[in-house]
Amino acid sequence: MTIRRRISESTIHRLSLYYRLLAALEGEGYHTVSSKDLAHREKLTPAQVRKDLSFFGSFGTRGLGYPTKELKARIANILGIDRQWNVGLVGAGNIGSALVSYKEFQKQGFMIKAIFDNDQRKIGSNHKGIVISDMNDMAAEVKKKKLEIIVIAVPASVAQKVCDLAVTAGIKAILNFAPVNLKVPKEVLLRTENMAMEIEFLSFFLTNRLQLDNIERT
Amino acid sequence: MTIRRRISESTIHRLSLYYRLLAALEGEGYHTVSSKDLAHREKLTPAQVRKDLSFFGSFGTRGLGYPTKELKARIANILGIDRQWNVGLVGAGNIGSALVSYKEFQKQGFMIKAIFDNDQRKIGSNHKGIVISDMNDMAAEVKKKKLEIIVIAVPASVAQKVCDLAVTAGIKAILNFAPVNLKVPKEVLLRTENMAMEIEFLSFFLTNRLQLDNIERT
Numbered sequence: 001m002t003i004r005r006r007i008s009e010s011t012i013h014r015l016s017l018y019y020r021l022l023a024a025l026e027g028e029g030y031h032t033v034s035s036k037d038l039a040h041r042e043k044l045t046p047a048q049v050r051k052d053l054s055f056f057g058s059f060g061t062r063g064l065g066y067p068t069k070e071l072k073a074r075i076a077n078i079l080g081i082d083r084q085w086n087v088g089l090v091g092a093g094n095i096g097s098a099l100v101s102y103k104e105f106q107k108q109g110f111m112i113k114a115i116f117d118n119d120q121r122k123i124g125s126n127h128k129g130i131v132i133s134d135m136n137d138m139a140a141e142v143k144k145k146k147l148e149i150i151v152i153a154v155p156a157s158v159a160q161k162v163c164d165l166a167v168t169a170g171i172k173a174i175l176n177f178a179p180v181n182l183k184v185p186k187e188v189l190l191r192t193e194n195m196a197m198e199i200e201f202l203s204f205f206l207t208n209r210l211q212l213d214n215i216e217r218t
Numbered sequence: 219m220t221i222r223r224r225i226s227e228s229t230i231h232r233l234s235l236y237y238r239l240l241a242a243l244e245g246e247g248y249h250t251v252s253s254k255d256l257a258h259r260e261k262l263t264p265a266q267v268r269k270d271l272s273f274f275g276s277f278g279t280r281g282l283g284y285p286t287k288e289l290k291a292r293i294a295n296i297l298g299i300d301r302q303w304n305v306g307l308v309g310a311g312n313i314g315s316a317l318v319s320y321k322e323f324q325k326q327g328f329m330i331k332a333i334f335d336n337d338q339r340k341i342g343s344n345h346k347g348i349v350i351s352d353m354n355d356m357a358a359e360v361k362k363k364k365l366e367i368i369v370i371a372v373p374a375s376v377a378q379k380v381c382d383l384a385v386t387a388g389i390k391a392i393l394n395f396a397p398v399n400l401k402v403p404k405e406v407l408l409r410t411e412n413m414a415m416e417i418e419f420l421s422f423f424l425t426n427r428l429q430l431d432n433i434e435r436t
Contacts (some may be wrong), residue, residue: 010228012422016415024399079418080425087417094316101312104397104414110421149420173420179322181242189423191416196322197234198411199305200297202367202391203328204230205407207298 011052015075017042018052022072034065081108086146088114088171090162091153092122092132095177099153100128113145118158135165142169149173156180163190225273232270233293235260240290252283299326304364306332306389308380309371310340310350313395317371318346331363336376353383360387367391374398381408 021041025033035046035053056078076082087110089096099105100112115127118135125132133141141147150166152159152174159178166174167188176182176192184190239259243251253264253271271284274296294300305328307314317323318330333345336353343350351359359365368384370377370392377396384392385406394400394410402408
């Protein structure tokens with residue numbers, strides 16, 4: 001499927017939420033689910049849920065709801081998580097180690113196939129079954145292991161260098177955990193995960209003594 | 219300031235982005251910045267930027283733009299990052315260790331003042347200057363150290379128990395890194411950071427061979 005219309009980040013994010021919710025509902029024995037059920041659990045409106053799903057074609061039957069299993073499979077297909085992705089991780093420090101152990105990645109088909117570092121003491125050693133490679137061998141490893149996604153978990157000071165190596169190696173999708181804005185060519189998708197921004201959401205809430213009702217899920 | 223209108227998650231997220239951008243622009247010597255500058259760097263529309271900022275009162279002068287330093291200070295104040303927050307971290311594993319070393323937290327005023335674990339081998343030991351406490355002493359430590367935010371970095375299987383302990387201790391804001399949906403009373407704000415959802419954004423993009431132009435920043 002090729003998407004020609006514009007899609008918002010929030011929509012993609014909500015698809016990930018729906019996928020998780022459908023997996024939970026399937027586990028609880030629900031064979032069908034309504035847009036109202038999905039909306040209620042995610043604090044959205046049923047109209048928003050229907051709009052999100054209609055973006056990807058026609059789902060469900062009016063009055064009967066969506067078949068849980070099929071909708072989940074369809075969303076997995078849209079998100080690209082019904083297949084396996086070969087992921088290269090750069091940085092064998094604390095965040096890197098946490099990501100290697102993060103079962104949620106594997107569960108969704110993101111398999112860490114290579115780990116890179118620039119520390120000579122780490123290169124060549126075995127980290128949870130993967131031999132750590134030299135960062136400078138990235139191009140060869142990307143080709144050999146057919147890596148498709150690079151995850152950057154290095155200090156901010158070297159993140160742009162790592163990013164450039166990944167781009168040169170032909171990588172088109174990068175997830176960055178370094179707290180720095182990286183530059184990539186326009187054909188490369190870069191996502192920066194900034195953990196401080198999540199905690200700022202909390203301080204905003206506490207500072208403004210907000211009622212949760214005042215926050216709209218988007 | 220008390221916010222009475224509804225505010226969306228995306229708006230709060232964009233404030234965090236503007237704050238970072240303004241800090242960068244200030245560093246580059248820009249004394250004023252226009253909504254167009256802010257919009258351009260974040261791939262938003264100037265109208266969106268003006269709308270976001272107008273939510274919090276009147277900023278800037280038509281035609282002259284916003285004074286960089288003042289706008290940054292004002293956003294820091296709105297986000298509650300112009301003060302210090304006492305944070306308790308639960309879980310001294312890989313993610314926990316990464317968070318303790320994460321300078322971005324401290325930079326924004328989030329100070330980890332207590333670390334909790336349930337592993338008897340870890341309790342009492344010193345982790346980067348903080349003595350690890352027993353998870354079951356949370357209520358006493360929250361009071362003693364005036365903790366305001368709890369960060370959960372434990373395996374999914376024990377996350378709800380930790381969350382309940384935090385709620386019982388009077389905590390109103392929780393950041394959860396465990397890949398599980400936690401239940402909290404309605405007066406508590408819970409944010410769950412799911413790293414797998416970020417990487418799904420990449421697989422969505424690669425799967426659908428999207429042009430970046432088709433993705434709208436929200």
